[in-house]
Amino acid sequence: MSTTIPGREAPAPPSVATTARARPSRLARALPRTRRQRQMFWWGLFFTSPAIIGLVFFTGGPVIVSAVNSFTDANLLGGSRNWVGLENYSRLLQDDQWWLSLFNTFFLTVISVPLGIAVALGLALLLNWRVRGIGVYRVIFYLPSIVPIVASAVVWAYVLNPQYGVLNNVLGLVGIEGPGWLSDPAWSKPALILFGLWGMGNLMVILLAGLQGVPQDLLEQASLDGAGVWQRFRNVTVPFISPHLLFALITGLIAGFQYFTPAFVLTGGSGDPAGSTLVSGVYLYQSAFYNYELGYSSAIGWVLFVLIAIISIVAYRLVGRRVYYGGAS
Amino acid sequence: MTTTDRTAEHTGPRVAAAPPPATSPARRPLSWPRVAESIAKHGILIAFSCAFLMPFFWMVTGAFKTQADIGTFPVTWFPETITTGNFTYGLEAFPIVRYFLNTVVISVLSMIGAAFSSAMVGYGVSRIRWIGRNAVFTLLIATMMIPFYVTMIPLFTVYREIGWTGTILPLVVPTFFGVPFFIFLMRQFFLGIPESLSDAARVDGASELRIFAQVILPLCKPALAAVMLFQFLASWSDLLGPLLYLTDSSQYTLSLGLTFFQGAEGESATGPLMAVSTLTLIPVIILFFFAQKTFIQGITMSGIKD
Numbered sequence: 001m002s003t004t005i006p007g008r009e010a011p012a013p014p015s016v017a018t019t020a021r022a023r024p025s026r027l028a029r030a031l032p033r034t035r036r037q038r039q040m041f042w043w044g045l046f047f048t049s050p051a052i053i054g055l056v057f058f059t060g061g062p063v064i065v066s067a068v069n070s071f072t073d074a075n076l077l078g079g080s081r082n083w084v085g086l087e088n089y090s091r092l093l094q095d096d097q098w099w100l101s102l103f104n105t106f107f108l109t110v111i112s113v114p115l116g117i118a119v120a121l122g123l124a125l126l127l128n129w130r131v132r133g134i135g136v137y138r139v140i141f142y143l144p145s146i147v148p149i150v151a152s153a154v155v156w157a158y159v160l161n162p163q164y165g166v167l168n169n170v171l172g173l174v175g176i177e178g179p180g181w182l183s184d185p186a187w188s189k190p191a192l193i194l195f196g197l198w199g200m201g202n203l204m205v206i207l208l209a210g211l212q213g214v215p216q217d218l219l220e221q222a223s224l225d226g227a228g229v230w231q232r233f234r235n236v237t238v239p240f241i242s243p244h245l246l247f248a249l250i251t252g253l254i255a256g257f258q259y260f261t262p263a264f265v266l267t268g269g270s271g272d273p274a275g276s277t278l279v280s281g282v283y284l285y286q287s288a289f290y291n292y293e294l295g296y297s298s299a300i301g302w303v304l305f306v307l308i309a310i311i312s313i314v315a316y317r318l319v320g321r322r323v324y325y326g327g328a329s
Numbered sequence: 330m331t332t333t334d335r336t337a338e339h340t341g342p343r344v345a346a347a348p349p350p351a352t353s354p355a356r357r358p359l360s361w362p363r364v365a366e367s368i369a370k371h372g373i374l375i376a377f378s379c380a381f382l383m384p385f386f387w388m389v390t391g392a393f394k395t396q397a398d399i400g401t402f403p404v405t406w407f408p409e410t411i412t413t414g415n416f417t418y419g420l421e422a423f424p425i426v427r428y429f430l431n432t433v434v435i436s437v438l439s440m441i442g443a444a445f446s447s448a449m450v451g452y453g454v455s456r457i458r459w460i461g462r463n464a465v466f467t468l469l470i471a472t473m474m475i476p477f478y479v480t481m482i483p484l485f486t487v488y489r490e491i492g493w494t495g496t497i498l499p500l501v502v503p504t505f506f507g508v509p510f511f512i513f514l515m516r517q518f519f520l521g522i523p524e525s526l527s528d529a530a531r532v533d534g535a536s537e538l539r540i541f542a543q544v545i546l547p548l549c550k551p552a553l554a555a556v557m558l559f560q561f562l563a564s565w566s567d568l569l570g571p572l573l574y575l576t577d578s579s580q581y582t583l584s585l586g587l588t589f590f591q592g593a594e595g596e597s598a599t600g601p602l603m604a605v606s607t608l609t610l611i612p613v614i615i616l617f618f619f620a621q622k623t624f625i626q627g628i629t630m631s632g633i634k635d
Contacts, residue, residue, distance in 0.1 A: 040458055044453050044460075045459075045461065047450060047457060048449075048454060048461070050449060050505060050506045051512060054446075055468060055469070055472065059475065062483035063475060065483035066480060123377065129374075131370050131374070134374075137374045140378045140382060141377065141378070143382075143614070143617070146617045148565060148583070148584050148609070148610075148613065150583075150584040150587050151609050154591050155387065156384060158387065158603065159383070163400075164401065166387045166404060198384065205628045205629065206629065209628075209629040264568070265591070268592055281478060288482050294482055297482060298479075301476065301481075301482070304476060305476055308474070308476060
C-alpha cells in the first residue's frame with residue numbers, strides 16, 4: 001500500500017485550497033482517487049456482487065413488498081389488491097387468536113431461553129471435567145442436535161405419549177404420575193420446552209468453548225485465596241464467558257420469536273390442544289396459507305419483527321454493558 | 330476445568346490433571362477420594378448420557394416392536410417379538426429412496442451455493458480495502474435480524490409468478506447469493522490470515538482473483554468445511570422451505586415426507602413411523618461421526634470473536 005500514499009495526497013483541488021486543503025471533506029477522502037484504489041473498488045464490488053444481488057432481490061425487495069402488502073387486503077389466491085391503510089394492524093389488536101399466539105410465544109421464550117442457557121451451561125461445565133472418555137460424553141450430549149427436527153419431533157411424539165410413551169413410564173418408576181403432555185393444554189408448552197432442551201447442543205458447545213478460554217491460573221489463584229466453588233464460578237468463570245452468554249441470550253430471543261417447526265410438526269400445524277401451542281409463527285403460517293390472507297399475515301410478520309428488534313436491543317443494552325470483553329476469546 | 334472441582338486440595342496435582350495418561354499415574358497417586366470423585370463424575374455423566382440417548386433407544390426398539398408390544402402398559406423395554414414388519418410397511422407407504430435422493434440433491438446444491446457465495450463475499454468484506462466494504466458488511470449483518478417470515482410470503486408470490494414453485498429452485502438458488510451468517514463466519518476466518526501474504530502476492534503481480542483462489546482460499550479449508558457442513562444439515566433438516574415450495578409428492582424431502590407420513594398415519598402407525606425415522610437418521614449420524622471435528626470447530630468459530 002505504501003506506493004499509493006503519494007498519489008492519495010497529491011490531487012488537492014486548487015479552488016478550495018485555502019480552507020479545505022489540509023482537510024478534504026469526508027466524502028472526498030472516502031472516494032477512490034488513485035488508480036489502485038479504483039481498482040480495489042471494482043474488485044470489492046466483484047467479490048461482494050453475489051451478496052449485493054441477494055440483498056436486493058432476496059431481502060430488500062421482499063421486505064418492501066411485505067411492508068406494502070401489510071397495508072392492503074392482498075389475497076394469496078390473487079384477485080384485486082386494495083389499500084386498506086392501518087386496518088390489518090387495528091384488526092390485530094382485536095384478534096384473540098393473535099393475542100393468544102403472542103402470549104404463547106412470550107411464554108415459551110421467557111421460560112426456554114434462560115432455562116436453555118442454564119442447562120447448556122450446566123452441561124458444558126460437566127463436559128469440561130477432565131475425566132477419561134470425556135470425548136465420548138461430548139458426542140453423546142451433542143448427538144440430538146444433529147437429528148433433523150422433524151424426525152426428532154416424530155420420535156418425541158412417541159416418547160411423550162401419555163399411555164405408552166417412555167417418559168411417563170420412567171416417571172412412574174420413581175412414583176410420579178406423568179401428565180398428558182401434548183394432549184394436555186397445561187402441559188403442552190413444557191413438553192415443547194423439554195423437547196427444545198434435548199437438542200440444545202450447539203449452545204452447549206459454544207459455552208464449552210467459552211469455558212475452555214477461562215484462564216486456569218486465575219481459577220487457581222482464586223482457589224488459593226480461599227474462594228469456594230460458587231465464588232470462583234461467579235467471579236472468575238462467569239465474567240470470562242459473559243460474551244458467550246450474551247450471544248446465547250440474543251440469538252435465543254430471536255430464535256424464540258421465530259419458533260415454528262416443533263410446534264408445527266408436534267401438533268400438525270393446528271396449535272392444539274386448545275390453542276396452547278399456537279405460537280405466532282404458526283399463526284402467521286395459518287393466516288397466509290390456510291386463510292390466504294396475505295395482507296394480514298404480512299402485518300403479523302412486521303409486528304413480530306418490530307417486537308424482536310425492540311426486545312433484542314433492550315436485552316443488549318441491559319445485559320451488554322455488564323459483559324466483560326477482556327477474556328481471551 | 331476446575332470450576333466444578335472439589336475445593337479442598339490446593340496442592341500441586343491439580344495442575345497435573347493435564348499431562349498424558351502415561352505419566353499421570355506416577356504424579357497422581359490413587360487415593361480413595363480420587364477414585365470416589367472419578368466414579369461420581371462418571372456416574373453423573375452416564376446418567377445424563379442415558380437421558381440424551383433415551384429417545385434414540387425408544388425409536389430403535391419401537392421400530393422393531395409389534396403394534397401389540399407398542400400399546401402395552403407398562404411399557405416393554407425391548408420388543409417381545411422382533412418384527413421387521415414396520416420396515417416393510419413403512420417403506421411401502423414412504424418411498425424413502427426417492428425422498429433420500431431428493432434431499433441429497435437439494436442439500437448438495439445448497440452446500441455448493443453457500444460455499445461459493447460465502448467464500449467470495451467473505452473475501453470481499455475482509456481482505457479487500459474498498460469504500461463499500463463496511464457498508465456491505467453492516468447491511469448483511471443487519472439482514473440477519475429480519476425474520477424469515479417477513480420475506481417468506483413476498484418471496485413465495487414472486488417464485489410463483491416466475492414459475493419456480495413446484496421446483497427445487499427456491500430452495501437452492503438463494504444460497505448462491507450469500508447466507509449472511511456464513512459470510513460472517515468466513516470473514517472472521519479471512520481476517521485471521523496475515524495481510525503480508527496477500528501483499529507479497531500483489532507485489533508479484535497476482536490479480537485479486539488469483540490471490541483469492543490460490544493463496545487465501547487453500548488456507549480456509551476448515552472454515553469452508555464448516556460452512557458446507559452447516560448448510561448441508563440446514564437443507565437436510567429444513568421443513569418450512571420444502572413445505573412452501575414442493576408441491577408434488579415425488580419431489581418431497583425426507584423431512585417433508587415424514588411430516589405428511591405422520592399426519593396421514595397418526596398414532597396407529599407408531600411402529601412404521603419409528604422404522605422410517607430410524608432409517609432417515611442413519612445417514613445424518615454417519616455424516617456426523619465422520620465430520621465431528623469440523624462440526625465442533627465450526628460451532629466454536631461461529632462464536633464470539635469480536
